[in-house]
Amino acid sequence: MLCQECGKRPATLHFTKIINGDKNEFHICESCARERGEGLPGAPNGFSIHSLLSGLMDFEPSGKASSPSQIAAQALRCEQCGLTYSQFTKLGRFGCSSCYKHFEDRLDPLFKRVHGSTSHVGKIPQRSGGLIKTRREIDRLRQEMKSSIQKEEFEAAAGLRDEIRQLEKQLHGASEE
Amino acid sequence: MTANRFAQKALSEWMKEDGPDSDIVFSSRVRIARNLRGFPFPILATGEHSTEVMNKLSTVAMEGKLDSIGNFETLILSDLSELERRVLVEKHLISPSLANESRVGAVVLSDNEAISIMINEEDHLRIQCLYPGFQVKEAWQLASRIDDIYEEATEYAFDEKRGFLTSCPTNVGTGIRASVMMHLPALVMTQQINRILSAITQVGLAVRGLYGEGSEALGNLFQISNQITLGQSEEEIIDNLHGVVRQIIEHEKAARQRLMQESQLRLEDRVKRSYGILSHAAIMESKESAQRLSDVRLGIDLGMIREVSPQVMNELMVMTQPGFLQQAFEEKMNTEQRDMRRAELIRIQLASRSQDGGAYE
Numbered sequence: 001m002l003c004q005e006c007g008k009r010p011a012t013l014h015f016t017k018i019i020n021g022d023k024n025e026f027h028i029c030e031s032c033a034r035e036r037g038e039g040l041p042g043a044p045n046g047f048s049i050h051s052l053l054s055g056l057m058d059f060e061p062s063g064k065a066s067s068p069s070q071i072a073a074q075a076l077r078c079e080q081c082g083l084t085y086s087q088f089t090k091l092g093r094f095g096c097s098s099c100y101k102h103f104e105d106r107l108d109p110l111f112k113r114v115h116g117s118t119s120h121v122g123k124i125p126q127r128s129g130g131l132i133k134t135r136r137e138i139d140r141l142r143q144e145m146k147s148s149i150q151k152e153e154f155e156a157a158a159g160l161r162d163e164i165r166q167l168e169k170q171l172h173g174a175s176e177e
Numbered sequence: 178m179t180a181n182r183f184a185q186k187a188l189s190e191w192m193k194e195d196g197p198d199s200d201i202v203f204s205s206r207v208r209i210a211r212n213l214r215g216f217p218f219p220i221l222a223t224g225e226h227s228t229e230v231m232n233k234l235s236t237v238a239m240e241g242k243l244d245s246i247g248n249f250e251t252l253i254l255s256d257l258s259e260l261e262r263r264v265l266v267e268k269h270l271i272s273p274s275l276a277n278e279s280r281v282g283a284v285v286l287s288d289n290e291a292i293s294i295m296i297n298e299e300d301h302l303r304i305q306c307l308y309p310g311f312q313v314k315e316a317w318q319l320a321s322r323i324d325d326i327y328e329e330a331t332e333y334a335f336d337e338k339r340g341f342l343t344s345c346p347t348n349v350g351t352g353i354r355a356s357v358m359m360h361l362p363a364l365v366m367t368q369q370i371n372r373i374l375s376a377i378t379q380v381g382l383a384v385r386g387l388y389g390e391g392s393e394a395l396g397n398l399f400q401i402s403n404q405i406t407l408g409q410s411e412e413e414i415i416d417n418l419h420g421v422v423r424q425i426i427e428h429e430k431a432a433r434q435r436l437m438q439e440s441q442l443r444l445e446d447r448v449k450r451s452y453g454i455l456s457h458a459a460i461m462e463s464k465e466s467a468q469r470l471s472d473v474r475l476g477i478d479l480g481m482i483r484e485v486s487p488q489v490m491n492e493l494m495v496m497t498q499p500g501f502l503q504q505a506f507e508e509k510m511n512t513e514q515r516d517m518r519r520a521e522l523i524r525i526q527l528a529s530r531s532q533d534g535g536a537y538e
Contacts, residue, residue: 023371081217093299095221097212097334097342100349107339107346114347116381117408120340122351123321125328132337 003029078102131171138167183252184264184504187496189290189307193488196310200478201426203358203398203491204307206269207316207415209324210343210352211302212334218344219279219297227281227297234296237330238285246323247287249294254282263500269307274299292323299344300352302327311422313355317415320353340407350407355418359425362397362475363432373428374399381405382421396467396494401425437479448476452485456527460513461520466497470523485527493526 003011009029016025076085080098085106088094100107111118124132141164148157192204212218216230238249254262254275262276270290275282275298285294295303304327306320327333334342340350348354364370374384383404386394401422403414436444451472455461461469474490476482495501497519503510506518 081221083221091220092346093220093344094218094342094346096217097214097336100336100339100342110346111339111349111407115350115405115407117405119338120336120350120407122340122353122410122414123324125333125335126325127328127332135337 001027003027003032005029005032076103076106134167134171138164138171141167182250183268183270183286183290184261187268187501188488188492189268189270191289191291191307192309192491194309196308196312198426199310200487201360201429202311202422203360204309205311205313205316205357206305206307206355207313207320208303208305208354208356209320210300210341210348210354211304211324211327212342212344213301214332214334216301219299219301220344222297224281230301231281231283231296233331234302234327235283235285237327238294242326242330243285243323246319246326247289247292249285249287249292251283251285254279254284260500260504264504267498267500268495271295272298272303292319294323300348311357311426313357313415313419313422317353317355317411321411347404348406351409351411351414353406353411353414354402355415356400356402357418357422359399359401359422359429360397360471360474361399361425361429362471363436364425364429365394365397366436367432369428369432373425377401377421377425380417380421382418395464396471398467398471398494433475433479444479445476445481448472448479448481452476452482452527455523457524458520460516461497461523462516463497463499463519466519466523467494470494470497489526493523496522496526 001011003009004026005028009032011027012030014025014027016023077083078095078099079102081095083091083095083099085103088099088103094100094103108118124136141160145157145160145164148154148160196202196205213230213233216222216226219227219230222230235251237243238251243249254271257265262271265271265284266273266276268290270286270293271284272295275284275295279297281297283296285296286292291307293305293307295305304320304323306316306323308316308319336342341352343349343352361370364373377384381404382401384399384401386399401418403418405414409417451469455466455469455473470490470493473482473485474487477485477487477490496505499510499515502515502518502522505522508514510518
């Protein structure tokens with residue numbers, strides 16, 4: 001089979017593209033594939049989740065390309081591992097856990113796009129997560145107290161208030177130690 | 178050579194057990210990604226860092242802390258031949274990235290191969306648990322127990338707002354990827370599959386073909402997994418996947434029933450033709466073998482073929498992969514030789530199974 005693009009070389013790449021449910025088959029040769037920017041599966045320069053991500057990371061909420069804030073972002077650098085923000089957008093991967101702190105201001109739009117959310121609500125480490133657990137519990141109890149007050153169940157609300165105070169005391173004691 | 182034990186057999190012990198809904202869901206998997214505090218992620222780690230991470234993490238198994246879970250063996254990737262690594266990838270015991278890219282990598286495998294703990298893959302630690310059939314919840318519970326053991330012995334990179342910190346932003350938060358491998362021949366035959374798959378992607382799940390490249394699914398096998406790891410709890414993620422997979426099972430069952438009612442003879446013809454070709458062909462290309470094995474497996478599930486056990490399909494699916502074929506015949510092969518050997522292997526397997534005299538009823 002000849003390449004459907006140039007009609008000269010034999011087609012060595014056969015793939016199916018599905019865009020919004022429309023299925024298209026392509027049979028092209030390697031050099032035409034490169035020209036069209038189709039990644040070769042398995043090849044090192046192939047299309048990957050990481051290159052897809054880097055497209056998302058250039059996302060600028062204000063909408064203007066090369067705005068001052070975007071230029072500032074490119075100069076951002078993780079003090080721990082030395083990875084720059086612009087390297088991060090190309091790699092699609094963080095270099096170390098401190099990158100999360102140093103790129104903090106830039107990450108919300110990215111996480112929103114990938115996960116539809118920006119903060120963790122799942123499992124918490126047993127050992128190092130004790131305080132976090134207490135804080136989450138307090139938040140939960142506060143919500144509950146609010147809804148009790150709205151329903152005019154004041155007795156229940158008072159009970160919850162005492163529970164919150166108790167936990168806050170614990171939290172305070174732990175952070176002073 | 179200790180790796181030989183894991184590289185020799187096509188079928189892991191855990192795959193021989195029967196799981197719920199195993200006529201449609203072949204296996205369930207949960208993977209958890211974790212990193213150690215204070216070390217750069219593997220992508221930027223120096224050899225020294227990686228060695229230290231490896232030592233810290235591999236002692237957990239060596240000191241017997243995993244004994245309550247089962248028996249484990251640690252394989253250092255650099256001790257394995259290229260072929261052995263390839264076979265482990267084909268059995269899904271290690272990831273391609275651990276096999277090809279990791280410099281100081283290791284894998285801790287349980288005896289029955291249901292648990293695989295990868296060290297210095299894209300993240301420092303990746304815990305993977307596999308179950309036969311539709312058992313995502315069970316897989317998550319086991320993975321979480323192992324996670325607790327590692328957390329007890331090491332210090333994880335965790336942030337109150339972002340959760341467990343991972344190298345790739347697509348894993349941050351829970352670091353969990355839950356997936357099921359489904360055999361959906363009837364939905365493919367009745368051309369409902371694209372509609373269903375595109376619906377799946379709209380509820381935060383991803384689909385990909387197994388063994389195939391890109392979106393093409395070889396042998397009608399599809400892997401369905403969660404995309405979102407941040408902003409949902411592990412239980413929500415698992416429940417979401419569970420609910421959707423349950424629905425797909427029902428759709429596949431209905432499609433099989435409809436095929437049986439409306440075109441049983443044609444279906445039986447297709448199944449038995451494939452069975453005949455697999456039993457006698459001299460050259461078998463991998464794409465064709467995947468499709469024919471899928472036909473035969475469907476025939477077994479529908480009671481059209483009784484003398485072959487359903488495991489044969491699972492087993493042959495792995496055995497007909499290039500790396501495993503070379504391992505089995507102990508030689509390097511080009512594509513043509515492989516197609517010949519593949520045909521030979523399938524013939525032998527099917528012949529020995531049917532001689533058992535209908536052991537499977």
